[in-house]
Amino acid sequence: MDAVTPFDPAAEHERTRAALEAAIGRLGELVGGIGDLEAPSGVPVWSVGDVGAHLAAVYLAYGSAVTGDGGVDWDAVPLEREGTFGERIAAVNELSLGLLSGKERERLAPLLAERGAAFLRASAGLAPDAPVPAPWYGPGRTVPLAAATGLMLSETLVHGLDIARGARRPWTVSPGDAALVIGQAMVTMMPLALDAGRAKGVRLAFDLAVRGGPRLAVVVEDGAATVTRDAPPRPYDCRITAAPEAFLLVSFGRLPLWKAVALGRMRAGGRRPWLAPRLSRLITAP
Numbered sequence: 001m002d003a004v005t006p007f008d009p010a011a012e013h014e015r016t017r018a019a020l021e022a023a024i025g026r027l028g029e030l031v032g033g034i035g036d037l038e039a040p041s042g043v044p045v046w047s048v049g050d051v052g053a054h055l056a057a058v059y060l061a062y063g064s065a066v067t068g069d070g071g072v073d074w075d076a077v078p079l080e081r082e083g084t085f086g087e088r089i090a091a092v093n094e095l096s097l098g099l100l101s102g103k104e105r106e107r108l109a110p111l112l113a114e115r116g117a118a119f120l121r122a123s124a125g126l127a128p129d130a131p132v133p134a135p136w137y138g139p140g141r142t143v144p145l146a147a148a149t150g151l152m153l154s155e156t157l158v159h160g161l162d163i164a165r166g167a168r169r170p171w172t173v174s175p176g177d178a179a180l181v182i183g184q185a186m187v188t189m190m191p192l193a194l195d196a197g198r199a200k201g202v203r204l205a206f207d208l209a210v211r212g213g214p215r216l217a218v219v220v221e222d223g224a225a226t227v228t229r230d231a232p233p234r235p236y237d238c239r240i241t242a243a244p245e246a247f248l249l250v251s252f253g254r255l256p257l258w259k260a261v262a263l264g265r266m267r268a269g270g271r272r273p274w275l276a277p278r279l280s281r282l283i284t285a286p
Contacts, residue, residue, distance in 0.1 A: 006230055007183065007214065013128040013146045016153055016180045017120060023156040023177065024116035027055070030160060032109035034167045041166035042254070043159075048166045050097050051159050052108045057096035058155050059115035062148050065133045066122040085137070085192055086284055092136045119152060143188050150184030153177065158252045178244035179213030186251075187227045190218060193283050194225040206279055207236040207270065213244045220282055239270035240279065253285040 037049030046054070104111055128146035135141060143151070157173045164171030199220050206218040217231035242250075246265030249255035257280060260266040268276035 009128045009146065012180065012183060013149060016146070016149050016184050017123075019177045019180055020116070020149060020153045020156065021120055023153060023160065024113060026171075027116075027156055027160050027163075028109045028113045030163060030167070030169060030171065031112060033169070034163070037105060037108065039166050042162035042164075046097075046162075048163050049105050049108065051162050051166075052112065053100040053105060054093060054096045055155060055159050056104075056108065056111055056115055057099045058152065059112065059119055060099070061136065062132070062152055063115060063119040063122055065148070066119065066126070066145070068133075084196075086195075088136065088138065116152075116156075123149065137192060146184045147188035150181050150186075151189065154181040154185055154248065154252070157181070157248070158254060161249075161254060173245045173248065175212060175244045178248040179210055181248055182210055182216070182244055183214035183229065187216065187229055190227045190283050191225040193285075194220065194223075195282055195284050196223045199223050199225065199282050202282065204238070204275060204278065204282075205234065205236045206276075207239040208247075209239060209241045210244050210247060211241065218279065218283075225283065236270055237272045238268060238275040238279075239273075240266065240268055240276050242266040250280065251283075251285060 031048075031052055034048055037047060037052065039048045041048045041051045043051055100108075100111075123145055126145050128144060130145040131142040132145050132148040133141075134143045134148070137143070157177060161171050161173060163169075200223045202220050203222065204220045206220075208216040208218055210216070214229055215231075217226075217228045217234065217236075219226050219228075242260070243265040246255060246260040246263070250257050250260050250266065257266070257277060268274070
């Protein structure tokens with residue numbers, strides 16, 4: 001296994017905050033330049049305005065979680081406590097579309113800018129490992145602030161792409177921004193997104209090497225997963241080497257795996273390289 005370079009959590013979190021601020025600015029310009037918010041987006045059955053409304057809800061949820069001011073009635077999420085991660089996220093996503101009135105949608109671009117800035121203000125100066133309530137992921141669930149910031153960035157990048165595809169406007173997901181999402185958010189989120197049913201009885205270890213980004217050990221053992229950054233040497237079943245933006249878009253279902261492989265943006269190696277596609281079946285897209 002190749003040597004890894006330890007990272008500075010505080011410095012990387014500050015870079016993620018800066019990337020989020022820049023992405024929110026780009027998003028505002030994109031949304032502000034679209035005349036028809038009812039146009040189809042890159043998300044099936046969602047309009048451009050629906051994607052923007054979802055993002056506005058995400059910004060509100062994380063901003064309110066950091067400040068403790070509320071803002072969303074998560075008791076209204078129509079899902080029993082034993083629901084799967086995917087079912088809960090689907091219910092939350094559906095709820096998010098109704099949180100903006102028609103008048104608020106008319107000023108979607110400035111609203112996104114205001115709510116994004118509010119999160120950044122509220123979280124300024126907090127430690128990357130500060131716990132942030134995230135009840136939409138399950139009762140009593142918290143995530144580290146670093147993960148929350150990375151998730152905000154991933155939502156902005158991926159849904160910005162969805163809006164741009166629907167509006168036929170340009171939008172980029174840079175390797176640097178994608179690497180920040182993987183390092184800050186995916187260490188926390190990949191275990192939560194594990195399909196426990198598919199993972200039952202499975203014992204697999206993946207070495208995920210992100211070009212120019214973090215290196216993650218993803219270990220699935222009998223219905224549970226752990227993701228460790230800069231893990232000590234150990235035997236792996238499969239090594240996945242990926243360009244960060246390709247891995248991000250494949251993970252969120254915006255780029256087919258076969259296309260990423262064909263373009264040379266992802267490749268598998270190690271003792272059992274044929275196991276690489278199982279990772280995306282075990283850890284599902286939100």
